[in-house]
Amino acid sequence: MEKINKIESTAVPLPLDNVDTDQIIPARFLKNVEDFDYGSALFRDWRYAEDKIDPEFWLNQDKFSGKVLVTQSNFGCGSSREHAAWAIKQYGFKVVVAGSFADIFRNNALNNGVLPVEIGLEKAKTLCKKILENPKTKIFVDLQDQKVSSNCEIETKFEIDLFKKQCLLYGINEMEFLNQLKPDIEALEAKINLYA
Amino acid sequence: MKTLFEKIWDQHVVKSVSENLDVLYIDRHYIHEVTSPQAFAGLNQRNQKVFRPDQTTATVDHNVPTKKSGFPIKDAMSKQQIETLEKNCREHNIECFEIGHENQGIVHVIGPELGLTLPGTTIVCGDSHTSTHGAFGAIAFGIGTTQVEQVLSAQSLLITRPKTMGIEVSGKMPDGVSAKDLALYIISMVGANGGSGYFIEFFGPAISTLSMEGRMTLCNMSIEMGSRGGMIAPDEKTYHYLKNTSLAPKNEEWEKAAKFWKTLPTENNAQFDKKITVDISALAPVLTYGTSPDQSIAITESINSDCDLQAELAYMGFKKGEKLLGKNVDHVFIGSCTNSRIEDLRIAASVLKGQKRDANTVVWIVPGSRKVIDQAKNEGLIDIFDSFGAEFREPGCSACLAMNDDKIPAGALCVSTSNRNFEGRQGKGARTILASPATAAAAAITGKITDPRQYL
Numbered sequence: 001m002e003k004i005n006k007i008e009s010t011a012v013p014l015p016l017d018n019v020d021t022d023q024i025i026p027a028r029f030l031k032n033v034e035d036f037d038y039g040s041a042l043f044r045d046w047r048y049a050e051d052k053i054d055p056e057f058w059l060n061q062d063k064f065s066g067k068v069l070v071t072q073s074n075f076g077c078g079s080s081r082e083h084a085a086w087a088i089k090q091y092g093f094k095v096v097v098a099g100s101f102a103d104i105f106r107n108n109a110l111n112n113g114v115l116p117v118e119i120g121l122e123k124a125k126t127l128c129k130k131i132l133e134n135p136k137t138k139i140f141v142d143l144q145d146q147k148v149s150s151n152c153e154i155e156t157k158f159e160i161d162l163f164k165k166q167c168l169l170y171g172i173n174e175m176e177f178l179n180q181l182k183p184d185i186e187a188l189e190a191k192i193n194l195y196a
Numbered sequence: 197m198k199t200l201f202e203k204i205w206d207q208h209v210v211k212s213v214s215e216n217l218d219v220l221y222i223d224r225h226y227i228h229e230v231t232s233p234q235a236f237a238g239l240n241q242r243n244q245k246v247f248r249p250d251q252t253t254a255t256v257d258h259n260v261p262t263k264k265s266g267f268p269i270k271d272a273m274s275k276q277q278i279e280t281l282e283k284n285c286r287e288h289n290i291e292c293f294e295i296g297h298e299n300q301g302i303v304h305v306i307g308p309e310l311g312l313t314l315p316g317t318t319i320v321c322g323d324s325h326t327s328t329h330g331a332f333g334a335i336a337f338g339i340g341t342t343q344v345e346q347v348l349s350a351q352s353l354l355i356t357r358p359k360t361m362g363i364e365v366s367g368k369m370p371d372g373v374s375a376k377d378l379a380l381y382i383i384s385m386v387g388a389n390g391g392s393g394y395f396i397e398f399f400g401p402a403i404s405t406l407s408m409e410g411r412m413t414l415c416n417m418s419i420e421m422g423s424r425g426g427m428i429a430p431d432e433k434t435y436h437y438l439k440n441t442s443l444a445p446k447n448e449e450w451e452k453a454a455k456f457w458k459t460l461p462t463e464n465n466a467q468f469d470k471k472i473t474v475d476i477s478a479l480a481p482v483l484t485y486g487t488s489p490d491q492s493i494a495i496t497e498s499i500n501s502d503c504d505l506q507a508e509l510a511y512m513g514f515k516k517g518e519k520l521l522g523k524n525v526d527h528v529f530i531g532s533c534t535n536s537r538i539e540d541l542r543i544a545a546s547v548l549k550g551q552k553r554d555a556n557t558v559v560w561i562v563p564g565s566r567k568v569i570d571q572a573k574n575e576g577l578i579d580i581f582d583s584f585g586a587e588f589r590e591p592g593c594s595a596c597l598a599m600n601d602d603k604i605p606a607g608a609l610c611v612s613t614s615n616r617n618f619e620g621r622q623g624k625g626a627r628t629i630l631a632s633p634a635t636a637a638a639a640a641i642t643g644k645i646t647d648p649r650q651y652l
Contacts, residue, residue: 018388022620023618030231030258031271031273033237033276079324080323080326082234082342085340101392104324107343107356161214175345178349178350181210181350181352185219185351
């Protein structure tokens with residue numbers, strides 16, 4: 001997996017709560033069995049109205065760009081589709097800063113090298129507002145120090161599980177880690193008895 | 197003193213990796229065509245075999261047509277996705293309930309009805325509504341595709357240990373309301389992300405009286421409050437349900453299992469990280485009016501005149517301060533992993549019996565499984581649906597997420613027994629009102645939002 005540590009970038013604001021995975025990527029794009037450019041389907045029905053680009057939608061406004069998406073509470077709620085994390089990554093976002101995240105999405109993002117940074121609703125709203133006012137606002141994310149700041153006044157720490165942090169910092173693959181645990185897994189299987 | 201959740205979780209920890217992150221052993225893994233192909237591709241790329249093929253079961257549900265005329269499948273991508281699942285299962289010795297198989301159906305309907313879902317177990321599936329299986333006293337939750345690959349590969353997951361939330365439901369369930377109304381009511385209280393980071397246990401007198409189908413509806417919807425999952429301790433109703441399934445333990449094995457299951461319920465002094473009490477004595481049928489499952493009112497109420505959900509109300513075409521009762525309904529959908537079980541169809545049939553469908557309303561009843569179809573046929577329910585004028589379909593997820601052809605047209609208002617009223621969920625521009633099977637059935641008669649209690 002690609003490593004992440006420090007990111008410095010402008011950001012795209014998405015000043016909404018409860019952005020669900022059906023909006024992030026509508027179900028009709030989930031039919032592929034192989035690789036697909038999921039980035040092209042990111043927020044498809046918000047980016048396009050009647051197949052024409054909606055110039056009002058934040059992602060479509062030229063003045064907003066960057067590797068960071070900033071949004072409000074409960075981002076990624078709804079379906080467990082990992083396609084949502086794939087779409088965000090393939091579109092070019094490396095970090096999602098949000099008031100809060102839905103649990104399954106947070107995990108899917110982490111498993112794809114997209115860093116979820118949770119800062120609470122009030123700070124997220126302030127940050128969205130700053131970016132809307134000044135699209136050149138830079139966001140600085142430091143995973144090692146678990147800190148996010150911007151060249152406006154916001155600076156805050158964020159939480160991340162220590163193991164997940166190491167995975168992102170050093171590009172560790174969880175799958176290899178689990179496969180190496182096979183002896184422990186077999187030992188538990190011998191011990192576990194559903195009807196004990 | 198431990199909770200039901202803690203007992204099961206602790207027994208399944210292979211290893212603790214960091215403060216809150218455990219490697220958790222998974223007893224039962226369900227897969228379907230949509231979220232598994234990339235997981236198998238990853239496995240095949242590493243030349244790895246499925247570690248415990250006996251513990252994974254596959255079915256096709258999300259993408260299958262529900263009209264008899266839809267077979268063989270015309271949509272090339274849907275067809276390829278279904279064939280890919282069948283091929284992957286053959287290559288990896290996984291049991292797969294293909295189209296036409298007597299056990300085929302929605303993954304969260306077939307697991308319980310076959311007796312694969314058991315108390316005290318850990319259950320995952322690449323689908324958020326895996327929380328349904330918690331109704332049997334299991335830790336069950338949805339996962340992403342990377343995690344599907346991890347379970348195929350190592351029968352284990354790296355997962356953050358959630359906090360526990362106890363929701364005590366007291367009072368007697370009034371006549372004419374059901375588990376769906378209860379679920380929507382609790383979601384409106386807790387909020388769409390109020391359960392975030394928690395695993396919920398539902399208990400109390402009102403929960404004990406719920407049927408297994410009702411418990412599945414409630415646990416199914418627990419994900420809509422943002423929680424990892426919801427669960428209910430096993431009791432006599434659980435055992436009775438399981439005893440009638442084909443794959444639950446039998447004879448001596450059953451005795452041993454039942455003895456173990458009786459040790460599972462939360463102990464008297466065990467503590468939840470958070471506790472909520474809900475009284476449902478005055479519960480009325482509940483309807484959503486917005487585009488998130490927590491935006492709901494009782495059918496007798498008006499949308500709050502202070503409601504500041506401008507974008508949501510604009511999408512739905514509703515105004516603050518107005519009632520939903522009497523609004524014209526274009527479509528009625530009775531189905532999905534929330535409400536497509538035999539009890540749901542019985543409730544719908546009891547409302548529809550002797551009535552005629554409103555001529556302007558399209559009514560789809562999509563059963564959860566082939567077994568539900570057989571049972572509905574034996575009980576005469578299909579005859580009732582036919583003479584009412586509803587379309588009774590083949591099993592699948594259908595218009596809940598509109599991945600197949602079952603799409604609600606743009607602008608149409610659909611009263612749906614499914615679980616999500618997100619923008620465009622049931623088809624681009626479709627407007628969804630979530631409701632119980634009884635409320636959906638009542639709307640099918642009048643073509644309007646109607647209080648179902650007059651028909652029950």
